[in-house]
Amino acid sequence: MDLTKFKKLNKIYSKLPLPREVWDTQEYEEYMEAFHNDKDCQEWELKRRIKEAGINYKKYCCVDMAYYLIEDKISKDKEEINYDSVITQASKRKEFGIPIHDGGSSYIQIKYCPWCGKKLS
Ligand SMILES: [Zn+2]
Numbered sequence: 412m413d414l415t416k417f418k419k420l421n422k423i424y425s426k427l428p429l430p431r432e433v434w435d436t437q438e439y440e441e442y443m444e445a446f447h448n449d450k451d452c453q454e455w456e457l458k459r460r461i462k463e464a465g466i467n468y469k470k471y472c473c474v475d476m477a478y479y480l481i482e483d484k485i486s487k488d489k490e491e492i493n494y495d496s497v498i499t500q501a502s503k504r505k506e507f508g509i510p511i512h513d514g515g516s517s518y519i520q521i522k523y524c525p526w527c528g529k530k531l532s
Contacts, residue, residue, distance in 0.1 A: 412445035417452040421459070475526035476507075483510070498525070505532040 420442045423433065433439065445452040457478045461468045464484060468477035479498045486493035487502070492512045498511040499518045508518030523530055 412441055412449060412457060413453060416450050417442065417445050417449070418455065420454065425459075471527040472524045472531065473527040477526050481525075486510075507531050 412495050420438065424439060424442055427437075432452055443476065445454070446456055454474055457474050458468055461474070461477045464481040466484060468474050471477040471480070476498070480500055482493055482496040482498045484495060486496045486499075492514055494512055496512075498521075499508050500506070501508070501518075506520055507524075508520045511517045511519065521531065
């Protein structure tokens with residue numbers, strides 16, 4: 412699937428929840444196939460979600476890091492534990508870590524990006 416078609420379909424398929432008559436189609440299957448296997452489509456979609464979350468992906472080592480920080484950002488405004496958060500960024504320091512889901516704000520610091528391998532700060 413080319414990116415232009417993917418972007419067009421994204422307008423339809425990104426509005427959740429999708430009714431069955433929308434997702435139970437060959438077109439939706441092709442769209443999801445492109446999301447999972449086409450690098451351009453996938454990267455475009457991740458950037459769209461990152462931007463929607465109010466994060467500037469250019470400030471991070473890679474799109475994946477910025478994408479996985481969306482859940483961290485959501486977690487910071489809430490009391491309850493967000494088990495979907497797999498990486499955290501210490502707000503004041505330029506530190507990244509694996510969050511410990513015990514109700515506190517502790518984490519295990521990491522020195523390299525788990526997705527691209529780049530040295531962090
Ligand atoms: Zn990275």
